[in-house]
Amino acid sequence: MDRSHKPSALTPSTTGxxxxxxxxxxxVIATLPTGDSVEVLLYGATVVSWKHNxxxxxxxxxxxxxxxxxxxxxGVPVVFPCFGPPPKDHATSALPQHGFARNSTWQYLGKSSSESGKLASGGDDAVKLDFGLSSAELSEDAKKAWPYDFxxxxxxxxxxxxxxxxxxxxxKGKESFEFQMLLHTYFKVDDISKVSLTGLGSATYVDKVLNATTHTQSTPSLSITGETDRVYTAIKQDTTSILQDGxxxxxxIRDNLVDSVVWNPWIEKAKGMGDFExxxxxxxxxxxxxxxxxGWQKLEAGDTFEGGMIVKSHL
Known part of the structure; x- marks a missing residue:
């Protein structure tokens, strides 16, 4: 895959x-000198481990x-170009739920130092791994279902x-296309009954457990006490925090994104999922x-969109 801003190679340091x-x-597995590590499958470019301290x-x-x-x-499955079951009247209608990114094999494009990012002050403090997926690498079924050059x-x-x-x-094509994207991150917690989420107060959300009705969160923090499937939109605060025992x-931290989904299957739904153990x-x-x-992000021919997250651990 051609990249206009290909990162420079990681330069070995003689200082440590x-x-x-x-x-x-x-x-692909990356490990810092501290012992912190991240592990990414080429299948779906899915992050399946992130260890800190x-x-x-x-x-x-x-x-x-x-x-x-x-x-x-x-882990962190990548959802693209549709979130959930695609609508019947949309260009993504022939795709499976959550699109094709999470079940396509990506290319590993290499590593680089990350000296200018928000997570690093020097090349030995951080390492960036790049993964690529283009229309050429899709299955024939996916190409037919979504025939855009991306x-x-x-x-x-x-x-x-x-x-x-x-x-x-x-x-990369000559016509515009519409898409949705989501980083479907599963965070590990000690005890969900002692977890609260902050940063979503006053935000509007669609509650899929309550027949996709729209609500406004009236409390500054959210506790998970049953099946939860909420799509928060146009969130004004950049950060959603996970607290354990207060x-x-x-x-x-959302980067150039304003939506977030909060999900926990709880007892019955977990029982019904064969791959949930x-x-x-x-x-x-x-x-x-x-x-x-x-809604949908519209991308004109030749244009780019970038969005993602930074997660900071406080342990």
Whole structure:
């Protein structure tokens, strides 16, 4: 895939240890000198592990398929170009739920230092991994279902205090297209009954558990006490924070995105999903998913769109 802003190569430093990056069996693993690490499958460019200070921050189902046979249940699946079941009257109507990005095999485009990003002050503090997907790499079925010429570059940056994931969408064709995108992140928590989310107060949301009715969140914090499936739109605050026992655990910072989904399947829905294990795993996860899902993003020929998140750990 051609990239107009190809990152410079990681320059070895003589002043100390450098991040290590290696690929094996369809995955890329990066580790900082601190021991922090990130692991990304080429299938779906799905981040399946992010460890900070020896602690895993992402939840992955024990029954998740990591062999490319179906989208991964857990981690950070990439949703593109449609969120949820596509509408019948739209150009994405022939695509499966959540589109094709999460069940396509991406190319690993290489690593670079990240000295100018929000997560790094020097080349040994962070490493950026780039993954690419274009129309040429899609299955024949996906090409027929969505026949646009596009290019995606997904950048995963591991920093000493956080993780950044950014999706760059380029329209390489001669006609405009519409899309939605979402980073369907499953965060690992100790006990969902002691978790609260802040940063969504006064925001409008569509509650899919309540027949897709529209509501406004009246409380400054949200607790998960049952099945939760809310699409928050036009959120004014950039950061949604996850608190455990009243203590700040993770900050999820939207970058050029104003929508977020909050999801937890709870008891019955977890039982009904064959790839959700253990069945009481809902007690140890919550999805906070940044995206552009309220309506459609229109991208003219030759234009690009970029959006993503920075997640900071407070442990």
């Amino acid at each position: 240890p450098q991040p290590s990056v290696h690929s094996e069996q369809g995955r 020896g602690r895993e921050n992402l939840w992955v189902s024990k029954a998740a398929k990591l062999d490319g046979s179906k989208p991964v249940r857990g 290019g995606l570059v997904y950048s995963v940056t591991l920093g000493k205090d956080g993780l950044q994931t950014m999706l760059n969408v380029q329209n 203590k700040l655990r993770l900050d999820v 253990p069945k009481d795993g809902y007690k140890n996860m919550v999805c906070v998913e940044v995206g552009a899902v309220d």
